[in-house]
Amino acid sequence: MIYCPKCGTANRQGSKFCNECGAPLPATGLRCPMCGAMNPAGNLYCDRCSARLIPAERVPPEEEKPERPSPPKGISLPSVPLGEEEWLSELRAEALDLAPEEETPGWPGELEAPGEPPTPETAIPEWLAELEAPAAPPAPEAAIPEWLAELEAPAAPPTPEAPPPEAAIPEWLVGLEAPAAPPAPEAPPPEAAIPEWLVGLEAPAAPPAPEAPPPEAAIPEWLVELEETVPEAPPPAEKPTPPLAGIPVPPSGEIPEWLRDVEFAPPIQEEPSAQPPPVAEVDVHAGMPSASTTVPPILIEGEEEILSTAPAEIPDWLKEAPAEAPPEYGGLVPAEIPEWLRPLQPREGVAVEEEPTETEGFLSGLRGLLPIGKGLDMPATAQPLLPRAPRPAAVARAELLQGLLSRPLITPPTAEIREAPRQSGWVLTRFLVGVILLAAILLPMLVRLPLFGPPTAPTAEALFATVNQLPGNTPVLIAWEYGPAESDEMDRVAGPLIEHLLRREARLIVVSTRMEGPAAAEALLASRLVDPSERSRRIANLGYLPGQAAGVREALGNLGGRTEAMTGLPASQLDIMADVHSIADVGMVVILAAQPDDLKTWLEQISVANPNVPVVAGVSARIELISTPYLAAGQLRGMVAGLTGGAVYERQLDTGWGREYEYYLTSLGMAQLAIAALTVIGALIFLVGGRKR
Amino acid sequence: MDRLVKRILPTSIAVGTGLLVLLGYLLPVPPLASVRDELIRWAVIIAAFAFILGFFNLLRVHSGRARKPGGIYSVILILTALTSLVLTLAALLIPSLRFLGDWWFRYVLSPLQATVAGLIAFVLAVAAFRLLRHRREAGVLVFLVAALVVLLGTLPLPAPAGNWLANLRTWWMNVPAMAGMRGLLIGVGLGVLLVGLRVLTGSDRPYSD
Numbered sequence: 001m002i003y004c005p006k007c008g009t010a011n012r013q014g015s016k017f018c019n020e021c022g023a024p025l026p027a028t029g030l031r032c033p034m035c036g037a038m039n040p041a042g043n044l045y046c047d048r049c050s051a052r053l054i055p056a057e058r059v060p061p062e063e064e065k066p067e068r069p070s071p072p073k074g075i076s077l078p079s080v081p082l083g084e085e086e087w088l089s090e091l092r093a094e095a096l097d098l099a100p101e102e103e104t105p106g107w108p109g110e111l112e113a114p115g116e117p118p119t120p121e122t123a124i125p126e127w128l129a130e131l132e133a134p135a136a137p138p139a140p141e142a143a144i145p146e147w148l149a150e151l152e153a154p155a156a157p158p159t160p161e162a163p164p165p166e167a168a169i170p171e172w173l174v175g176l177e178a179p180a181a182p183p184a185p186e187a188p189p190p191e192a193a194i195p196e197w198l199v200g201l202e203a204p205a206a207p208p209a210p211e212a213p214p215p216e217a218a219i220p221e222w223l224v225e226l227e228e229t230v231p232e233a234p235p236p237a238e239k240p241t242p243p244l245a246g247i248p249v250p251p252s253g254e255i256p257e258w259l260r261d262v263e264f265a266p267p268i269q270e271e272p273s274a275q276p277p278p279v280a281e282v283d284v285h286a287g288m289p290s291a292s293t294t295v296p297p298i299l300i301e302g303e304e305e306i307l308s309t310a311p312a313e314i315p316d317w318l319k320e321a322p323a324e325a326p327p328e329y330g331g332l333v334p335a336e337i338p339e340w341l342r343p344l345q346p347r348e349g350v351a352v353e354e355e356p357t358e359t360e361g362f363l364s365g366l367r368g369l370l371p372i373g374k375g376l377d378m379p380a381t382a383q384p385l386l387p388r389a390p391r392p393a394a395v396a397r398a399e400l401l402q403g404l405l406s407r408p409l410i411t412p413p414t415a416e417i418r419e420a421p422r423q424s425g426w427v428l429t430r431f432l433v434g435v436i437l438l439a440a441i442l443l444p445m446l447v448r449l450p451l452f453g454p455p456t457a458p459t460a461e462a463l464f465a466t467v468n469q470l471p472g473n474t475p476v477l478i479a480w481e482y483g484p485a486e487s488d489e490m491d492r493v494a495g496p497l498i499e500h501l502l503r504r505e506a507r508l509i510v511v512s513t514r515m516e517g518p519a520a521a522e523a524l525l526a527s528r529l530v531d532p533s534e535r536s537r538r539i540a541n542l543g544y545l546p547g548q549a550a551g552v553r554e555a556l557g558n559l560g561g562r563t564e565a566m567t568g569l570p571a572s573q574l575d576i577m578a579d580v581h582s583i584a585d586v587g588m589v590v591i592l593a594a595q596p597d598d599l600k601t602w603l604e605q606i607s608v609a610n611p612n613v614p615v616v617a618g619v620s621a622r623i624e625l626i627s628t629p630y631l632a633a634g635q636l637r638g639m640v641a642g643l644t645g646g647a648v649y650e651r652q653l654d655t656g657w658g659r660e661y662e663y664y665l666t667s668l669g670m671a672q673l674a675i676a677a678l679t680v681i682g683a684l685i686f687l688v689g690g691r692k693r
Numbered sequence: 694m695d696r697l698v699k700r701i702l703p704t705s706i707a708v709g710t711g712l713l714v715l716l717g718y719l720l721p722v723p724p725l726a727s728v729r730d731e732l733i734r735w736a737v738i739i740a741a742f743a744f745i746l747g748f749f750n751l752l753r754v755h756s757g758r759a760r761k762p763g764g765i766y767s768v769i770l771i772l773t774a775l776t777s778l779v780l781t782l783a784a785l786l787i788p789s790l791r792f793l794g795d796w797w798f799r800y801v802l803s804p805l806q807a808t809v810a811g812l813i814a815f816v817l818a819v820a821a822f823r824l825l826r827h828r829r830e831a832g833v834l835v836f837l838v839a840a841l842v843v844l845l846g847t848l849p850l851p852a853p854a855g856n857w858l859a860n861l862r863t864w865w866m867n868v869p870a871m872a873g874m875r876g877l878l879i880g881v882g883l884g885v886l887l888v889g890l891r892v893l894t895g896s897d898r899p900y901s902d
Contacts, residue, residue, distance in 0.1 A: 009695055010695065019696070020695065020696070020699065429819065429822065429823070430819055433815065433818050433819050433822055434815055436818075437814065437815060437818055451850075451851075452848060452849040452850060452851070453849045453850070453851050453855065454849060455849045456849070456859070483806065484798070484802050484803035484804075484805075484806040484807060485806035485807060485809065485810040486810065487803060487807065488807050488810075488811075516798070516802070519794075519795075519798045520803075522795075523795075523798070523799060523803075545737075546737055546740045546741040546744060547736055547737035547739075547740035547741070548740070550733050550736040550737050550740065551737050551740065553733055554730075554733050554734055554736075554737045557730060566791075568785070608718070621847075625866060625870055625871075625874055626874055626877075626878070628866065628867075628871060628874070629871065629874055629875050629878060632871075642847075644847060644849075665849070669848045669849070671814065672844045672845070672847065672848055673844075673845075673848065674818070675814075675817070675818045675821055675844060676841055676844045676845055678818055678821055678822040679821035679822060679824065679837065679840065679841060679844075680841070681822070682821065682822035682823055682824060682825065682826070683824060683825045683837060686823070686824075686825040686826045686829075687825055687829070
């Protein structure tokens with residue numbers, strides 16, 4: 001699992017982005033050295049390109065000779081980890097169980113001990129079956145490559161005089177074909193001309209045969225695993241054993257290098273049942289089978305002549321070039337490397353160029369897919385460009401770019417705006433505006449200014465008429481939706497209305513969705529209530545309603561289940577709440593709102609709970625405009641808006657607060673005039689003086 | 694499991710609750726209405742607890758800020774919040790200490806909030822003065838004229854200028870401003886409807902953001 005560094009969510013292994021928040025996840029696992037794809041930590045091969053992820057570290061078995069060179073790491077031979085491939089173990093197991101006289105069809109069987117089952121296809125993987133194909137059918141020897149036929153274990157006595165016809169040899173193996181080999185072991189072939197890079201591959205001297213020590217052949221390691229250790233048999237002492245019985249020994253220099261280590265097994269000393277054949281070990285790290293010290297010999301001719309192999313070795317063309325002299329081989333002449341193998345031969349002193357990596361397309365990341373041939377990477381018609389004069393448009397663009405780059409940096413406009421308040425003009429402007437506003441507000445306190453006439457507010461007059469028709473002792477629900485910040489204005493709006501309701505002997509039930517609402521209500525109610533002892537009979541402050549719209553909806557349906565905020569008594573125990581349980585029992589709803597959302601919330605919930613109850617509102621001047629549509633639609637029966645509306649209501653009610661309202665109205669009017677004058681003056685200044693940036 | 698807890702479960706609860714409440718309003722039969730009212734009651738309780746959580750989260754955030762430069766304001770905020778909490782709880786639990794809560798509200802909270810609100814007038818006056826300093830577009834000029842008409846039309850100026858301005862203001866408020874406001878309200882209503890449908894269908898998950 002990959003845990004997101006941002007939100008901590010556990011994501012599937014290999015994920016690139018978080019499943020929860022989309023943040024990129026850190027790459028974990030193994031990155032393919034070939035294509036760069038990320039693989040889970042347990043992968044041995046890349047899921048994308050099948051390249052090996054973990055370099056093969058070959059752990060030499062205990063029996064392995066220390067001087068033996070190890071195969072290169074990371075080789076991609078057909079190898080598998082131990083325990084994952086069954087075909088190899090089955091192959092070995094079957095080989096152990098087979099009778100030695102049975103013949104194995106196909107060339108793997110030829111290299112193995114006799115007794116390979118006749119149906120090797122079931123135990124040989126596909127890649128081996130492909131290799132096997134040319135020699136697999138039990139055709140005459142002519143269908144088998146000669147160099148493989150030499151290794152084949154014929155059932156008949158050796159007939160070195162009758163080599164297979166050349167016509168059956170594949171073309172690509174013609175070069176490997178060995179001419180007639182000297183059958184006599186007494187005539188050892190001349191010293192083979194083995195290249196230097198193959199010298200190191202030469203296996204150590206095998207146990208020599210009694211009379212003719214067989215040459216060694218460097219069998220690929222993966223082939224050694226297929227070999228079977230055959231129990232040693234009593235050597236036929238009286239029978240001369242040629243180096244390769246039945247195989248025409250080619251002259252010197254005609255045998256492939258990688259076959260030179262194939263040697264003849266020593267004469268069998270024991271019965272097959274006397275000593276169980278050891279099983280070749282599997283090198284897990286190398287991913288390929290490695291030979292044990294007791295590599296099973298290969299039976300060439302019946303049960304008498306056994307071709308034993310030297311300690312298994314990887315193919316020569318995959319090994320580093322050793323620098324030892326080629327040894328002599330008993331009956332084989334070292335062959336020259338075929339022409340088609342020469343390009344693969346490593347060369348000393350030549351730096352290996354890294355294969356090009358694909359950078360585009362779906363093969364991006366892979367190396368060596370499309371080797372760049374000489375001349376292919378250059379257009380056929382490429383010609384050296386002649387210097388010519390650039391086009392004028394290009395020159396102009398270059399000059400413009402140079403000019404832009406050489407200019408000093410321009411301060412962003414936003415920075416100028418932020419810097420502007422620090423200028424003295426800005427400070428002076430704010431100071432003058434503040435002084436003018438303060439003078440406009442305070443001047444009516446000092447001097448009575450008969451500038452304004454009586455205010456007019458038709459909606460307030462309509463509301464006064466509505467409340468005036470309210471029957472006595474009517475429960476009125478008041479939504480107190482303003483706090484101390486708006487109380488200077490809203491108290492002048494709500495004051496006359498509350499006093500009017502109290503005069504009408506209405507029972508006031510106060511609720512609020514704002515935390516400070518109940519306290520603000522209590523302050524105004526205390527100032528408007530003439531006899532404080534009547535509070536419990538006239539007012540019930542049910543306090544704060546959490547939950548916004550849900551709280552309003554819940555309260556409208558369960559007014560009797562609430563608690564009085566000041567006394568802590570259940571509303572059902574209050575006298576004024578005796579017959580009030582829900583909105584259906586209320587004669588009128590008054591919404592005192594300074595914010596548009598509060599007014600809208602209450603109107604929506606009341607229209608659902610009880611659309612027949614009359615609703616009036618006292619709102620601040622700033623939401624007068626948004627409240628007007630509700631008034632026009634009939635959802636509001638009346639409205640007092642702002643200080644002007646409150647003054648009109650106060651004048652109609654004649655509560656004795658007229659002087660205070662006059663002062664507030666004059667101050668408000670003076671401030672409005674000052675702001676209007678400042679707006680006009682500012683517009684003229686900046687229209688005439690120009691716009692500044 | 695994580696996806697189940699963070700996404701599937703909240704969405705299922707929200708959609709199921711919303712559909713039940715909606716059905717309770719559309720079909721106000723006793724079982725559905727009762728379930729609807731109960732779910733609304735639960736919402737109120739959860740909202741109250743959310744408010745408490747918000748209060749303590751505010752204290753936690755400003756406790757971290759108090760140690761940084763300029764943290765004196767966070768210290769003042771924490772002290773003020775705790776004082777308000779203690780005094781309000783005392784006023785509710787001990788009736789004889791109710792005057793402390795009233796005093797705190799009347800002489801501390803109310804003046805402070807009124808002062809901050811009063812600064813709006815000053816800021817608006819300065820903004821009106823500098824209205825054409827940076828922008829001289831037609832919309833700005835229209836806004837300027839409308840602001841002047843409303844400001845002056847609200848004033849009980851003596852006739853005949855006062856009557857003319859009052860009539861102009863009334864026309865302005867009842868025709869163009871009313872048209873714009875109704876369009877705005879219709880848009881808000883449609884938006885609320887759309888948001889509700891998206892929440893009901895699980896397209897919007899504000900509760901899991």
